[in-house]
Amino acid sequence: GTGSAAAVPINADFDIAYVTPVTLGTPPQTLQLDFDSGSSDLWVFSSHLPTSQIRGQQIYAPNKSSTAKLLDGHSWSITYGDGSGSRGNVYTDNVTVGGLTVGSQAIECAQQVSSSFTTEDHIDGLVGLGFSTLNTVSPKSQLTFFDNAKSNLDSPVFTADLKYKQAGTYDFGFIDEAKYTGEITYVPVNSDPGYWTFPSSGYAVGSGNFTASSISGIADTGTSLVYLPTAIVTAYYRQVQGATNSRSYGGYVFPCASTLPTFTFGVGAARFTIPAAYLNYAPVTPGSATCFGGLQSSSGVGINIWGDVALKAAFVVFNGGNPPTIGWAAK
Ligand code: 0ZP
CATH class of the missing domain: 2.40.70.10 (Acid Proteases)
Structure with a gap:
């Protein structure tokens, strides 16, 4: 299979970050996630966060998804290069990006986010696209969306076509010669x-x-x-x-x-x-x-x-x- 989804700058004045719509669970809950080739955790604003740490973000509620399963005893904690960070517990559920579905993806649910995430209302979480060795879930490290999707992809690739002050695309499983x-x-x-x-x-x-x-x-x-x-x-x-x-x-x-x-x-x-x-x-x-x-x-x-x-x-x-x-x- 393949997938193709938009990468949209969160602020029209300058491209501080790009978000891509991702659907989680059954029925689908849609969040806008920052695809990050510099890290390897897929984490989301969730119903487990105190309301004081949510300011306009969409949240994933595993208790509203019939396909969500708690990954019992697992937790995660990440600190990024710029000092921002988050941590929480872990579920597995269906994740779909631009028509490409992974059946049992580790979805790391935030129970705590740093203030820079709370004040950035356009980012509902991240999709790590680095190598799975960087994943922070413990005791058992989890695979990235790309690693889970790989065996079903037409070709084991993803491509980034980011644009200046406009929407671009992330493609999975194929190389679009028109781009x-x-x-x-x-x-x-x-x-x-x-x-x-x-x-x-x-x-x-x-x-x-x-x-x-x-x-x-x-x-x-x-x-x-x-x-x-x-x-x-x-x-x-x-x-x-x-x-x-x-x-x-x-x-x-x-x-x-x-x-x-x-x-x-x-x-x-x-x-x-x-x-x-x-x-x-x-x-x-x-x-x-x-x-x-x-x-x-x-x-x-x-x-x-x-x-x-x-x-x-x-x-x-x-x-x-x-x-x-x-x-x-x-x-
Ligand atoms: C950023 O580029 C920020 C934006 C930003 C930070 C600092 C100074 C800036 C000056 C001008 C313009 C932008 C600046 C990303 C960002 C975008 C939008 C909203 C944000 C809200 C809160 C916080 C950040 C926001 N940060 C870079 C970063 O940490 C790195 C940096 N390094 C800045 C030095 N200065 N990126 C990580 C993903 C971010 C995390 C995604 C925050 C958005 C949210 C990673 O890609 C970085 C990577 C390591 C790095 C050394 C390559 C990392 O931390 N991976 C985690 C692994 C843990 C290693 C196992």
Whole structure:
């Protein structure tokens, strides 16, 4: 089988995250979930949360699903790179994404979420699409939706076609040739850390020369921005009038009216260019004349991350075959 579902930016002004409709249980309960290739837990706002922690999110109520089963004695707890987190208990139930159903998926029901989740009313939970080794359910770790679906997929892949300030798509089990141009360039993935880690072959700032250098990083649909080594980031902001690394804003900022260069990165012999508009991420506060950059230093993060700012400049194939690979194509 296959599945295909929309990935919609939660905020029309800037693409901080994308959500996809997912149906859970019988009869179906529909939630808007953030598909995250940087983690491996499928967790949801649930009827087990105190009402004080819910502010407009849709919830999954296992007691209203005839197919829900408690995974007795199991619990989960996750903390993300940005410090947000959640925890709770576990059920199994049917999960459907864009017409693709998994019969006995572990659905981690939140009993507690951090305040950043409570105040983000457009995200009802996450679907982890990293490698299942990262799953936090204990005592028995659970498989991701993708791993559970894999044996029934026409091809063991999912693809991300994220778009700038508009809806894109996540496809499962097939590669839609209408969504890209030219060839797809595949490179090896190191799944040991549990992420989709791959080597980039180098970079260029604006129309400058391409610097060949292998940069290991992860393709992370759940991270808004791109985080790269300091030397690359400083080379980029040297070309931006008035850019400073701001302690108070936690990264590079510049006057919103400044002209930004594009940023090109390599995957094998292929080159992908992030348009200047994607790199002028957003005003630091609504209406501010100071803008936050879409490219930031990875020194505080500890890992290079190709987040949505890079992913939406391409069509990306997450190939879960053996061995896994990642493919990038222009669009
Ligand atoms: C984000 O990208 C945020 C947005 C965000 C965070 C910090 C600074 C930002 C500056 C400008 C713009 C965005 C920024 C994602 C986000 C989007 C929308 C609403 C949110 C509400 C609350 C909290 C976050 C929201 N976060 C990145 C992240 O943690 C990582 C980051 N690292 C930021 C440094 N700075 N992403 C995780 C998924 C998020 C979690 C999805 C929060 C939305 C909700 C993971 O993809 C990250 C991954 C590890 C990372 C090192 C690759 C991870 O934490 N995996 C968990 C595993 C546990 C390892 C076993």
